[in-house]
Amino acid sequence: MIRAESLVKEFRSYERGTGLRGGLATLFNRSYKSVRAVDAVSFELEEGARTAYIGANGAGKSTTVKMLTGIMTPTSGRCLVNGREPYLNRRRAALDMGVVFGQRSQLWWDLSVPDSFRILRRLYRIPDSVYQRNLRLYREMLDIDALGTTPVRQLSLGQRMRAEIAASLLHDPRVVFWDEPTVGLDLRLKESVRELITHANRELGTTVLLTSHDIGDITAICDRVLVVDRGRVIHRGTVRELAGTATSRSVLFGHQEGLGEEETLTRVRSVLPGSAASVMEDGRFRVDYPSAAFGSREVLSILLEHFEVTDCYAPEPDLESVVREIYGAGTGAV
Ligand SMILES: Nc1ncnc2c1ncn2[C@@H]1O[C@H](COP(=O)(O)OP(=O)(O)O)[C@@H](O)[C@H]1O
Ligand SMILES: [Mg+2]
Structure with a gap:
């Protein structure tokens, strides 16, 4: 079980003025800016x-995942993973957790993958039967043997990620935190990774918190979603209904008004302010409108009012474009 309670993390960095005067001002005023990540x-x-x-x-x-895994202590608030605050006793917390950071290795850089696994086996006191069962699974699904005795530092990103993923699951953790776990993997390996985590969840009841840009990861692994923006949770719901949160919707239509393409586009933009209009290859028009400003019925009635509409179609927003929208938004946070 994972619980975050008003979790806050602030980073402070000293503000440096420009030039010598700015530098001196920094020295004396110690002015800093604070980022609420x-x-x-x-x-x-x-x-x-x-x-x-x-x-x-x-x-x-x-930053949230770092607090949940005990790597960082919250500025305020707290979190509980399996009933404990992980940053209070990181070693203890690690016993029940599996962690993958796409950007940051948990392995020993100078050791080979088999050596790393042997160390993990001792650190986590993994029972023989569990260790052997899991190794068999990773040989099969992640082709771990192919990594050989090469030191981790010499592995490619894809090879290292395979080892990271196997290492995170080796001790049958109750909870896994995966932050961008499929970065650098080809499609076949992505699928194996998705299968592994789904398997652990189904067979062992492993709790999963996943961060990923990859819509395939999200739909294959998760059923619920938390959307964060500038440090705040702005949406929570099921993956299935996520498509409904699209900020723009589209409608395709044709008409038999005596109007040219440019005039049609101009008219669309003026009757549906804030929308984008374009001509499709088949001669129909596509309108992308902000769903906060117009309902789909309203758009239809506006089009009917201003054009002699011959056909009209409103495609469902797809999950892929919603996720792209969410990741592409960029935050104003500085
Ligand atoms: N160690 C740090 N020191 C200062 N600022 C940081 C640190 N880590 C993250 N930040 C800032 O906190 C914000 C959130 O970062 P992060 O949690 O890495 O975002 P995400 O994983 O969603 O891309 C960003 O503005 C980032 O620059
Ligand atoms: Mg990140």
Whole structure:
């Protein structure tokens, strides 16, 4: 079980003025700016939950995961993982956790993968039967043997990620935190990774918190989603209904008004302010309108009022474009 209670993380950095005077001012005033990377985040994940934690770059995802895994202590608020605050006793917390940071290795850089696994086996006191069972699985699914005795530092990103993923699951953790785990993997390996985590969740009830840009990861692994923006959770719901949160919707239509293409586009933009209009290859028109400003019925009636509409179609927003929208948003956080 994972619980975040008004979790806050602030980073302080000294503001440097420009030039000598700025530098001196910094020295004397010690003025600093403060970034609230995580701003009062609260959520609760039940045992066995599969939740995606998504948001634009800089939204605060990794910082949240660092607090949940005990790498960072919150500025205020607290979090509980399996009933404990992980940053109070990181070693103890690690026993029940599996962690993958796409950007940051958990392995020993000078050791080979088999040596790293032997160390993990001792650190986590993994029973023989569990260790052998898991190794068999990773040989098969992640082709771990192919990594040989090469030191981790010499592995490619894809090879290292395979080892990281195997290492994070080796001790049958109750909770896994995966931050961009499929970065650098080809499609076949991505699928194996998705299968592994789904398998652990199904067979062992492993709780999963996943951060990923990859819509395939999100839909294959998770059923619920938390969307973060500038350190705050701005949406929580199911992956299935996520498509409904699109900020823009589209409608395709044709008409038999005596109007040229340019005139049609101009008229669309004027009757549906804030929308974008374009001509499609088949001669129909496509309108992308902000869903906060217009309902779909309203758009239809406006089009009917201003054009002699011959056909009209409103495609469902797809998950892919919603996730792209969320990740592409970019935060104003500085
Ligand atoms: N160690 C740090 N020191 C100062 N600022 C940081 C540090 N880590 C992250 N930040 C800032 O906190 C914000 C959130 O970062 P992060 O949690 O890595 O976002 P995400 O994982 O969603 O891309 C960003 O503005 C980032 O620059
Ligand atoms: Mg991150």
